[in-house]
Amino acid sequence: MLARLRRAEDSPPPALLLAAGAASCLALLPLAVTAVNAASVGWDTAVALLWRPLVGELLVNTLVLIACVTALCSIIGVGAAWLAERTDLPGRQIWAVLLVAPLSIPAFITSYAWVSLSAAFETFGGALLVVTIAYYPLVYLPVAAALREMDPALEETARTLGLSPGAVLLRVVLPQLRPALLGGMLLVAANTLVEFGAFALLRFRTFTTAIYAAYQAGFSGAEPALLAMVLVLLCIACLTAEYLVRGGARYGRLARGARRGAARYGLGRWRNAVLLGLALFVLVTTGVPLITIGFWLTQSSGAALTVASGTLPALAQAAWTSAGLGIEGAALTLFLALPLGALAARHHGLLITFIERCAYLAQSVPGIVVALALVSLTVHHLRPLYQSRLSLLFAYAILFLPLALVSVRAALMQAQPRLEEDGRSLGLGWFAVLCRVTLPLAAAGLGAAAAMVFISVATELTATLLLAPIGTQTLATQIWADTSTVAFAAAAPYAAAMAVMSMAASWLLAQRFGVSPLRATVEP
Amino acid sequence: MKSALLLAAAGATLTFGSALAHPASLTLYSAQHPQVDAMLAAEFTKETGIKVLLHEGEGPDIAAQIIQEGADSPADVFLTENSPELNLLDEKGLLAPVAPATLAQIPARYNAATGDWLGLLARENVLAYNPSMLAAAKLPASLLDLSKHEWNGKVGIAPSDADFLPLVSALIKTQGKAATLSWLEGLKANAKIYQDDESVAAAVANGDVATGVINNYYWYRLETQLGPNRIDSKIYHFESGDIGGLINVSGAAVLKSSKNQQEAQEFIAFLASPQAQEMLGKSDIDYEYPLRPGVAPNAKLTPFKDLQPPAISPANLGDDQEAGQLLQQAGLI
Numbered sequence: 001m002l003a004r005l006r007r008a009e010d011s012p013p014p015a016l017l018l019a020a021g022a023a024s025c026l027a028l029l030p031l032a033v034t035a036v037n038a039a040s041v042g043w044d045t046a047v048a049l050l051w052r053p054l055v056g057e058l059l060v061n062t063l064v065l066i067a068c069v070t071a072l073c074s075i076i077g078v079g080a081a082w083l084a085e086r087t088d089l090p091g092r093q094i095w096a097v098l099l100v101a102p103l104s105i106p107a108f109i110t111s112y113a114w115v116s117l118s119a120a121f122e123t124f125g126g127a128l129l130v131v132t133i134a135y136y137p138l139v140y141l142p143v144a145a146a147l148r149e150m151d152p153a154l155e156e157t158a159r160t161l162g163l164s165p166g167a168v169l170l171r172v173v174l175p176q177l178r179p180a181l182l183g184g185m186l187l188v189a190a191n192t193l194v195e196f197g198a199f200a201l202l203r204f205r206t207f208t209t210a211i212y213a214a215y216q217a218g219f220s221g222a223e224p225a226l227l228a229m230v231l232v233l234l235c236i237a238c239l240t241a242e243y244l245v246r247g248g249a250r251y252g253r254l255a256r257g258a259r260r261g262a263a264r265y266g267l268g269r270w271r272n273a274v275l276l277g278l279a280l281f282v283l284v285t286t287g288v289p290l291i292t293i294g295f296w297l298t299q300s301s302g303a304a305l306t307v308a309s310g311t312l313p314a315l316a317q318a319a320w321t322s323a324g325l326g327i328e329g330a331a332l333t334l335f336l337a338l339p340l341g342a343l344a345a346r347h348h349g350l351l352i353t354f355i356e357r358c359a360y361l362a363q364s365v366p367g368i369v370v371a372l373a374l375v376s377l378t379v380h381h382l383r384p385l386y387q388s389r390l391s392l393l394f395a396y397a398i399l400f401l402p403l404a405l406v407s408v409r410a411a412l413m414q415a416q417p418r419l420e421e422d423g424r425s426l427g428l429g430w431f432a433v434l435c436r437v438t439l440p441l442a443a444a445g446l447g448a449a450a451a452m453v454f455i456s457v458a459t460e461l462t463a464t465l466l467l468a469p470i471g472t473q474t475l476a477t478q479i480w481a482d483t484s485t486v487a488f489a490a491a492a493p494y495a496a497a498m499a500v501m502s503m504a505a506s507w508l509l510a511q512r513f514g515v516s517p518l519r520a521t522v523e524p
Numbered sequence: 525m526k527s528a529l530l531l532a533a534a535g536a537t538l539t540f541g542s543a544l545a546h547p548a549s550l551t552l553y554s555a556q557h558p559q560v561d562a563m564l565a566a567e568f569t570k571e572t573g574i575k576v577l578l579h580e581g582e583g584p585d586i587a588a589q590i591i592q593e594g595a596d597s598p599a600d601v602f603l604t605e606n607s608p609e610l611n612l613l614d615e616k617g618l619l620a621p622v623a624p625a626t627l628a629q630i631p632a633r634y635n636a637a638t639g640d641w642l643g644l645l646a647r648e649n650v651l652a653y654n655p656s657m658l659a660a661a662k663l664p665a666s667l668l669d670l671s672k673h674e675w676n677g678k679v680g681i682a683p684s685d686a687d688f689l690p691l692v693s694a695l696i697k698t699q700g701k702a703a704t705l706s707w708l709e710g711l712k713a714n715a716k717i718y719q720d721d722e723s724v725a726a727a728v729a730n731g732d733v734a735t736g737v738i739n740n741y742y743w744y745r746l747e748t749q750l751g752p753n754r755i756d757s758k759i760y761h762f763e764s765g766d767i768g769g770l771i772n773v774s775g776a777a778v779l780k781s782s783k784n785q786q787e788a789q790e791f792i793a794f795l796a797s798p799q800a801q802e803m804l805g806k807s808d809i810d811y812e813y814p815l816r817p818g819v820a821p822n823a824k825l826t827p828f829k830d831l832q833p834p835a836i837s838p839a840n841l842g843d844d845q846e847a848g849q850l851l852q853q854a855g856l857i
Contacts, residue, residue, distance in 0.1 A: 054855040122732075200719035209719070213684030213857040216584045217848035221592070368585065376592040383596065387579075465581040466589055470551060470598070481558035481580070484722070487749060 012347040017355075019339035024355045026336065027362040027398050030373035031232065034365060037373075038225035049223055050230070054210070062206040062234065065127060066192050072132045073188045074181060077139025080281075082169075083274060085147040088266050095278060096144070097507045101286045103137040103452065104502025106459045106476070108197030109495055110134055112488075113292035115201055127204035133285045134198065135191050139184030141452060142407045145444040146180035147173075149414045165265060179413050182246050183406030189238045190363040190402060193231055197461075207231050208366045215368060228365045235364025239357050290499065296492035314473070319497045322458045322474040326505070328389075329396035329457035330450045333404045336397050337449065341408030342438075346417060356405070363402040367462035370399055375466060387469050395463045400456045404449040411445020412438070455502040475501075549575040550787050553590060553599040555583030555609065556774065559809045567803065568794050574787050583609045583686050590779070591616060600782040601791050603644075605774045606686050608693070608844035610641040613777065615843055620780040623789050629796040630815045633837045634773050641777035643839065644795055645804060645812035647739040648831055649691060649770045651760040652725055657734035663760050667691070667737070667768030668699075671710025680724045680736035681715045683856040687739045687772060688721075692847035694770050694836050701850065708854035717856065722746075729757040739772060744811040744824060761826065769833045774812065 041049070049055075083089050084096045102110070111130050114121040121129065150173070158172045159165075174181075194208050207230060214224040267274055337359075344356040362370065374395050378386040385391045415438055423433040439446065461476045468474070475498040482491035554561045558580050565576035579586075579599070587609040590597055597618075604610055613619050619640040626642060627635050634643030653663060658678065664670060670679050682688055695704040716733050718724045724736035725746045740759060747755045762768030776795055778788040794800055801814040805821045813821045813828045821828060851857045 049852070052852070052855065054852075054857075057855075201723065203716070203718055203723075205717070210857065214848075215588060216582065216684045216686055217689060217844065217851060217857055221588060372585075372588055372592060375589050379593045379596045386596075387598065462585075466585065470577040470579045477580075484557070487745075489749070 012343055012352065016339055016343055017352075020343040020352075020355050023336040023340050023401070024358045026394070027359045027401050029377065030370040030398060031361060031365065033373035033377055034225045034228055034369055037221050038229045041222045041226050045223070046226055049226060055230075058205060058207050058210055059230075061124075061204065062193065065124070065131070065204075065206065066189050066238075068128055069131050069135065069192045070185050070189050072128070073136040073139050074185050076132065076136040077184060078143050078174075078177065078181060080136070080278075081140050081144035081147055083278065085144050086173075086264055087274075088264050089274065089278075090271070095282075097503060098282045098286060099140055100137045100451075100506040101282075101499075101503050102133050102289075103135075103141075104455050104459070104506060105134075105286070105289045105499050106197065106461075106479075106495075107131065107134040107195060108201060109293065109479075110289045111198040111201040113289040116292065117288070122203045124204065126202045127199060130198050130202060131192050131195060134195075135188045138187040138191065138403070138452070139181065141448040142180035142184045142410050142445065143177055145407060145448045146177050146410055146414060148444050149411070149441075150176055178246060180406070180410040182242050183410055186238060186242045186360065187363075187403060187406055190235060190360065193234060193238075193364060194366045196366060207234075211366055212368060221372060225369065228369045231366075232361060232364045235361055239360055243353065243357070293492050293495045293499065296488045297496060299489040299492075314478075315493055315497060318473050318475050318478050318494060319501060321472060322476070322498070323501060325389075325392070325396070325464075325474065326454040326457040326501075329393050329400070330404075330453040332393050333397040333400050333453045334408070334446065334450055336401055337404035337408045340401075340405055341412050344405075344409050345412035356409075359405055360402045362398050363400075367399060367460065368466075371395060371463040371466040374398075374463075387467060389469055392464065392467045392469070395467050396453070396457045396460065399460070399463060400453045403452050403456060407445045407449035407452065408442070411442035411449075414445075415441035451506045451508075454505045458498060458502055458505075548573065549577055550600045550784055550791055551577045551579065551598050552601050552603060552791070553579045553586050554603040555581065555586050555605050556603050557809055560804070560807065561603070563803065563807065563809075564795065564800060567800065568791060571794070572787075572790065574790070576791070587612055590618060593781075594618070595781045597779055597781045599779050600784050600788040601776060601778055603774075603776045603795075605772075606690060607636075607641075607643070607773045607775055607839060607841060608686070608689060610636065610775050610777050611841070612843040612845075614638055614640045618780055620778045620782065620785065620788075622778065622792055626789065626793045626796055629793075631817065634815050634839060635775075636777075636839055641775045642792055642796060643773045643775045643815050644801075645774045645810065646815055646828070647687075647741050647772045647774070647812050648761070648826075648833070649687075649768055649772065650738060650740045650743070651735050651762065651768065652728040652738050652743050652757050653735040653760055654728050654731050654733075654757045656756065657731060660758075660760075663735075666766045667762060668707060670714065670735075670737070671707045673710075673714075675714045677714065677716070678734040679711070679715045680718055680727050680733040681711065681856075682718045682720050682724050682738075683851050685720045688737070689844040689847045689851075690772050690841050691737070691767070691770055692850060693841040693844055694767055694834065696846055696850070697836055697841070698767060698834070701846070705850050705853060708850055708856060712854050712856050725757075729755050731756065735760075737768070740825070741811045744822075748808055761831065763832045765832055765834045767834050767836075769831060770836070771831070771833045773815070773839065 080099050084092055084099060089095060107130060110133055114126060114130055155168050155172055158168045163171065196208050196212055199206055199209050207227060211224045211227045214227060340356055340359055343352055374391065378391050419441065420433050420437050423437045428436065459476055461480055464474055464477055465480070475494045478494045479491045479498070482488070482494070552561065552565065561578050561580060565578060569575055583604050583606060586602070590599060590602060590613060593599070602610070602613065610619070614636060621639050622642045627639055630643050634646065635641065651663065669675065692704060692708070695707065716727070718727060721738045721742045724738050725742040727733050728736040729746055743757065743759050776792050778785065778792060782788050796816060798816065798819065801816040801819040804810055804812065805814040805819050808822070811822055811825060813825065848857070
């Protein structure tokens with residue numbers, strides 16, 4: 001039996017390998033275009049561009065920030081996920097939504113809120129604060145899904161063997177969280193690497209702000225492309241680090257039988273302190289930006305009145321477009337992420353690791369680089385696709401594939417392969433097994449992935465501006481149009497609509513998909 | 525069956541493609557403010573029946589996109605906020621000549637020397653200052669003073685904003701590269717760096733920095749946003765032809781690759797017409813000076829004839845490539 005399993009792991013079905021390879025190649029396309037572009041820079045120019053004090057400064061800024069943000073996000077993300085999923089915290093359903101809410105507020109709005117509170121946030125500390133707030137949900141979501149899907153039997157066994165709750169956490173739960181946690185950390189690192197809007201407002205300079213500056217200063221695509229290649233190298237370093245830390249451990253459940261809901265621990269006398277702490281935390285992460293949006297909603301200065309398109313139908317139209325793009329973008333991204341996730345979760349080997357890791361690389365370059373690469377690809381070689389809805393959806397899929405992949409992979413790793421085998425031995429075809437066994441088992445993680453992609457698409461600006469069919473207006477492009485004319489009051493209804501829509505998405509998908517049928521309670 | 529389907533798909537694409545190319549619509553790529561675009565497009569459609577499809581974004585991004593698109597560009601007309609993007613496309617041979625009759629509507633010094641783009645609106649470079657942090661008497665006589673040590677920590681700039689580059693280009697033209705570089709290096713030591721002019725304008729008004737180099741437009745926009753008399757900063761005009769009072773020009777051009785040359789020329793002519801120029805002059809969105817002689821700007825602005833800009837023609841500033849390189853050498857971008 002064991003031998004058969006091992007063989008299955010080492011040689012994936014050719015169809016799966018092909019589908020995953022295709023998805024990975026698609027994600028790498030814009031990078032290839034950018035690399036060709038970068039190579040057109042002469043050697044002397046390249047040296048002059050890369051070997052100067054500012055690049056060193058940017059490198060230090062970028063690396064120190066990534067290290068701090070990733071560490072903070074993982075502590076906050078795991079802590080919050082544990083409280084929401086594995087304790088008897090009152091109002092868990094509401095907390096679960098509030099805790100992912102920062103993801104639905106674009107980082108530049110959070111930045112704007114903090115900067116308007118005090119210019120003191122225009123520092124490293126401010127950048128750390130804003131990016132941590134914006135991205136800890138990337139750790140929270142996959143970790144919460146993993147905690148929800150975890151088999152309580154392991155923890156119960158550990159408890160029967162005499163381990164204290166703390167020891168169970170450290171020795172049983174945390175190791176099982178590794179794929180989700182490391183994946184989330186990788187996403188935080190990659191997103192911090194390419195964050196632009198937040199840092200622009202905070203006057204914190206990284207490689208990405210320098211790339212945008214190079215485009216803004218009218219440089220031809222080659223020089224920004226070269227800077228982007230530095231980001232690719234940094235991302236490869238992050239991927240390698242994650243690979244080394246993750247190691248070869250596997251986390252599939254071996255037990256047969258129906259799964260029960262994961263165990264919950266009583267908070268006891270810590271209950272009120274935890275509630276107060278969470279309330280303060282949500283006030284800082286979500287309250288500050290939402291209050292800022294609210295403040296602008298109440299302002300009806302002349303600037304708001306002069307905006308041509310600030311009407312209710314225009315708002316509804318933009319919201320409808322954003323929602324549509326979000327849903328279609330999430331569907332396409334999941335479609336591409338599934339074979340990659342399945343391959344990485346169920347099979348091992350150098351080639352497989354390579355294919356999966358390649359998909360993450362697309363996220364190592366800023367949206368503007370990916371968008372311009374897709375412009376040059378489609379306009380010359382796939383003309384009917386240029387500025388079509390489909391090419392925009394592909395851009396989203398490429399940009400957010402890593403986001404989906406982390407959750408999909410973690411979810412599939414926790415779904416029992418044995419149950420799939422049982423399904424097959426009962427005569428189900430692979431498609432039936434997929435629909436009736438694998439997908440339902442991985443539902444929580446897939447829901448989280450879809451929610452994250454939906455929200456990212458709804459808040460995406462750069463690629464949308466460049467690639468959307470001519471005349472498309474989304475919530476994000478409307479916010480851009482208004483804030484770039486210093487009409488914050490006019491932007492407020494769009495920002496509010498965006499926040500409401502994204503929060504609804506995270507509630508619907510992350511919560512509805514992940515309700516466990518049975519719950520066990522463990523008293524401390 | 526499969527090939528029949530493919531044929532049908534190809535047929536559909538062709539019909540779709542030719543529907544897009546129908547002369548009754550024009551594709552406008554614009555880096556102007558979307559509200560201005562919407563206003564102009566609606567008026568043009570009302571007059572001519574030609575529908576205007578809008579594609580909007582930041583100037584340099586759109587210019588980069590047009591360069592990528594090359595001969596395949598769907599754009600008919602490109603409308604910008606600054607002249608260097610137009611000069612860049614002109615150098616790459618992507619622009620068609622503007623009809624001489626249209627060029628004649630605007631004073632020649634604001635149009636391309638090649639006649640390939642048309643100047644429409646002008647903005648003035650100014651120094652915004654916060655009177656509670658800096659007395660008016662202490663304001664600099666020249667932009668060049670800002671690199672001196674006494675300005676350390678007292679000036680905000682947005683070196684990567686497309687509006688800053690023309691200043692550097694003008695300095696290169698008038699002072700030479702070496703002097704410009706040493707000015708930029710002094711500025712790097714003194715200045716607080718912001719991402720764009722909007723942020724500089726806000727920072728000065730908030731008292732985060734005493735002065736800021738911006739285009740006048742951003743101050744008026746901020747004042748409109750905050751409400752009359754609720755802004756804590758003021759505008760200082762550089763005088764006597766100092767380089768700091770440079771005029772930035774926003775313009776429009778017809779793409780050489782456009783399949784609708786005639787309609788595109790018609791649109792550009794419309795932009796220079798008294799009607800469109802007056803509409804732009806009156807708008808509270810734009811706060812720019814219409815370049816057509818005889819059209820009054822927004823009454824809040826200092827009259828155009830009272831400005832004392834440097835002698836250099838804004839249309840001859842070039843494409844900002846050299847300016848960008850100097851900014852890099854100085855470590856500002």
